[in-house]
Amino acid sequence: MTVRPPPLIPWTGNTTNRCAFEQIVSYWKDYDTLTFLVGIGIYHPSLRTFLDHHEKEKELRYKSAIFQQRFVVSRTILKHILKNILLAPNLSDITLIKKEGGRILVKDYPGIYISLSYSGSCIAITVGKRKIGSDIEVLRPVDIRKIRSYPLFTDNNCRNEKERIKNFLQIWTLIEAYAKLHDRNTYACLTEKDLPRDANFVSYCINTTSIFSLASGPDGGKDALFWLDIHGLSGRN
Numbered sequence: 748m749t750v751r752p753p754p755l756i757p758w759t760g761n762t763t764n765r766c767a768f769e770q771i772v773s774y775w776k777d778y779d780t781l782t783f784l785v786g787i788g789i790y791h792p793s794l795r796t797f798l799d800h801h802e803k804e805k806e807l808r809y810k811s812a813i814f815q816q817r818f819v820v821s822r823t824i825l826k827h828i829l830k831n832i833l834l835a836p837n838l839s840d841i842t843l844i845k846k847e848g849g850r851i852l853v854k855d856y857p858g859i860y861i862s863l864s865y866s867g868s869c870i871a872i873t874v875g876k877r878k879i880g881s882d883i884e885v886l887r888p889v890d891i892r893k894i895r896s897y898p899l900f901t902d903n904n905c906r907n908e909k910e911r912i913k914n915f916l917q918i919w920t921l922i923e924a925y926a927k928l929h930d931r932n933t934y935a936c937l938t939e940k941d942l943p944r945d946a947n948f949v950s951y952c953i954n955t956t957s958i959f960s961l962a963s964g965p966d967g968g969k970d971a972l973f974w975l976d977i978h979g980l981s982g983r984n
Contacts, residue, residue: 779968
């Protein structure tokens with residue numbers, strides 16, 4: 748069993764990990780899993796034009812404006828990513844469906860796996876050739892007293908509160924990612940004493956402000972993390 752979490756890989760957005768939509772198909776050939784980071788700040792009402800009728804209805808069921816905006820941005824960006832991966836002529840050729848339990852699937856493309864995660868203004872969109880799970884958390888003060896009773900959350904080696912929070916949020920993202928990988932309830936996974944051995948884990952500290960973790964099967968393959976250049980998105984179809 749794995750007691751320690753994987754090393755927290757520092758990641759800073761720059762020109763080397765920037766990705767434009769037209770570059771996606773090339774990266775898809777080289778990697779098994781691609782994760783794209785975007786911010787909710789790119790939201791504009793015009794992005795709703797990329798949603799289908801059912802998605803527009805679902806958006807209106809969210810009572811919070813930030814939840815509505817997350818939904819619109821994530822679905823719109825995901826469709827544009829898939830359009831390039833699948834070489835689909837039009838966005839209307841891509842239909843997203845939600846499986847019982849919350850997993851998002853692409854209709855007629857069973858070999859494409861998706862995981863979406865949100866925290867604050869951050870959105871992480873992960874697409875894989877194998878089943879995956881992912882989670883992102885903004886580094887922030889959190890009250891972890893209630894959850895310290897779970898055996899996974901040991902922070903004996905942390906020197907201060909900042910390290911304790913980072914340690915806690917990394918473990919939390921790993922468990923969230925693992926739960927999504929296996930379509931399980933997150934809290935049901937907290938009773939384990941160690942991180943599971945039936946998954947491959949990777950964690951990134953993004954711009955020193957958030958933590959992103961990815962879980963895949965033991966043969967998870969190669970993954971890559973990019974920030975997505977959405978220039979000209981509103982004009983795409």
